[in-house]
Amino acid sequence: xxxTPFGFGLPPEEPDDGDEGKKKDQESGGGQGPANPxxxxxxxxxxxxxxxxxGPGADNPFAAMFGSLNPNDLGAAFQQLGQMLSYEGGPVNWxxxxxxxxxxxxxxxxxxxxxxxVGPADLKAVEEAVxxxxxxxxxxxxxxxxxxxxxxxxxxEWVEATLPAWKELVDPVAERVGTAMGDVLPxxxxxxxxxxxxxxxxxxxxxxxxxxxxxxxxxxxxxxxxSDIGLPLGPAGKAALLPVNVExxxxxxxxxxxxxxxYLALREAAHQRLFAHVPWLRSHxxxxxxxYARGIKVDTAKLEDVVGQFxxxxxxxxxxxLQQGMFQPEDTPEQKAALxxxxxxxxxxEGWVDAVVHAAAKPRLxxxxxxxxxxxxxxxxxxxxxxxxxxxxxxELRPRRLRDASxxxxxxxxxxxxxxxxxxxxxxxMLPTATDLDDPDGFVHREQIDFSELDKMLGEAADKPDLKxxxxxxxxxxxxxxxxxxxxx
Numbered sequence: 209x210x211x212t213p214f215g216f217g218l219p220p221e222e223p224d225d226g227d228e229g230k231k232k233d234q235e236s237g238g239g240q241g242p243a244n245p246x247x248x249x250x251x252x253x254x255x256x257x258x259x260x261x262x263g264p265g266a267d268n269p270f271a272a273m274f275g276s277l278n279p280n281d282l283g284a285a286f287q288q289l290g291q292m293l294s295y296e297g298g299p300v301n302w303x304x305x306x307x308x309x310x311x312x313x314x315x316x317x318x319x320x321x322x323x324x325x326v327g328p329a330d331l332k333a334v335e336e337a338v339x340x341x342x343x344x345x346x347x348x349x350x351x352x353x354x355x356x357x358x359x360x361x362x363x364x365e366w367v368e369a370t371l372p373a374w375k376e377l378v379d380p381v382a383e384r385v386g387t388a389m390g391d392v393l394p395x396x397x398x399x400x401x402x403x404x405x406x407x408x409x410x411x412x413x414x415x416x417x418x419x420x421x422x423x424x425x426x427x428x429x430x431x432x433x434x435s436d437i438g439l440p441l442g443p444a445g446k447a448a449l450l451p452v453n454v455e456x457x458x459x460x461x462x463x464x465x466x467x468x469x470x471y472l473a474l475r476e477a478a479h480q481r482l483f484a485h486v487p488w489l490r491s492h493x494x495x496x497x498x499x500y501a502r503g504i505k506v507d508t509a510k511l512e513d514v515v516g517q518f519x520x521x522x523x524x525x526x527x528x529x530l531q532q533g534m535f536q537p538e539d540t541p542e543q544k545a546a547l548x549x550x551x552x553x554x555x556x557x558e559g560w561v562d563a564v565v566h567a568a569a570k571p572r573l574x575x576x577x578x579x580x581x582x583x584x585x586x587x588x589x590x591x592x593x594x595x596x597x598x599x600x601x602x603x604e605l606r607p608r609r610l611r612d613a614s615x616x617x618x619x620x621x622x623x624x625x626x627x628x629x630x631x632x633x634x635x636x637x638m639l640p641t642a643t644d645l646d647d648p649d650g651f652v653h654r655e656q657i658d659f660s661e662l663d664k665m666l667g668e669a670a671d672k673p674d675l676k677x678x679x680x681x682x683x684x685x686x687x688x689x690x691x692x693x694x695x696x697x
């Protein structure tokens with residue numbers, strides 16, 4: 209898998225791979241592809257598709273696509289192309305994504321480990337770890353258990369369980385790309401190219417299906433649970449661990465495997481509590497992702513180059529072209545605000561989990577400090593979950609915000625106690641802001657509005673009989689006064 213599956217990266221003047229990126233760009237002729245997939249070389253205004261008058265495919269549009277193929281490969285090429293062009297669903301071909309993700313999982317991870325079915329012993333170990341983790345967390349947070357069950361997943365099962373959440377995250381970005389793919393045609397061809405636009409959008413759905421499938425498949429070989437990314441990816445109420453990945457994670461840590469499993473179970477169970485008992489949090493996070501995605505700008509010039517490089521015999525060519533960076537955030541106040549909201553929300557979730565888990569594990573696990581620092585460094589160095597999330601929507605969760613948020617939650621615990629700290633999740637307006645993360649002491653000692661108490665007071669006032677009678681009497685008096693006024697008139 210490429211490091212940037214959807215082409216997110218630095219602006220063009222600062223390619224991700226520095227001099228190597230510039231070298232590749234020069235070698236590829238500035239992004240112009242060697243073949244003309246649609247045979248537009250002889251059409252006016254179609255130079256952006258990589259052919260130009262008299263270019264490849266100008267006389268025979270199919271020669272550019274299939275002329276160099278071995279006859280034995282034609283069947284496979286037509287089948288692959290048919291899958292791409294027959295898709296008529298949403299902005300991402302999720303059937304293709306699922307198929308590719310499972311194929312990627314079956315090939316094994318880069319460290320050589322293979323996916324294995326979960327046996328009864330693994331399931332029992334996960335269930336016991338989550339049960340003990342929930343017991344320890346009772347002392348560290350006022351939020352009750354959010355895990356109705358504990359499950360042990362294979363990598364393939366993780367793919368199946370998390371695809372619905374990935375769909376919700378990726379579709380807003382892919383929708384913008386699908387629209388842009390229909391806009392790369394020259395203006396004079398727009399009116400007569402209806403079927404072609406539909407075909408290009410089908411290609412876009414296939415492209416995204418391929419990329420998200422590879423990304424999720426590779427990520428399945430690295431994640432240890434359903435919440436590594438800081439978002440609720442799995443079904444509600446299911447605390448999940450992946451035994452094969454948990455074992456790989458702890459292999460070189462010189463920590464007993466039971467302690468590694470228990471610490472990771474603490475993190476998974478803490479996430480489950482937060483998302484189960486803060487009902488607005490999931491929609492708040494996913495809405496922030498959607499808001500950020502709506503501000504992403506698609507570089508249509510680069511998209512033209514990508515389309516121009518399509519070759520059924522070498523589909524990886526299009527994938528490599530996307531690595532140059534096709535999406536960039538709009539440099540507007542609205543987009544910056546959306547980015548700040550999303551980064552802060554994710555940092556607050558991860559910081560709370562970090563602080564709560566440390567409070568629960570520190571008195572009980574001798575390896576608590578080491579495991580905490582290992583996970584922090586994993587995130588700080590761009591761990592697999594963070595990298596995949598960054599490539600999906602062009603966003604990185606800054607480790608500095610994570611550590612600041614963790615310190616703020618710990619300070620709140622000291623100043624207000626567990627109940628006072630967790631009470632801030634009652635309403636989104638009560639949570640710390642990005643500015644508060646810069647000044648945690650100022651936030652900790654500031655008076656907070658208790659929205660729950662205010663709602664309770666208003667509800668009680670509305671239900672009091674004497675107030676109801678008073679309101680009815682006042683309404684009746686107003687009606688009588690209006691009637692007298694009419695008679696006088």
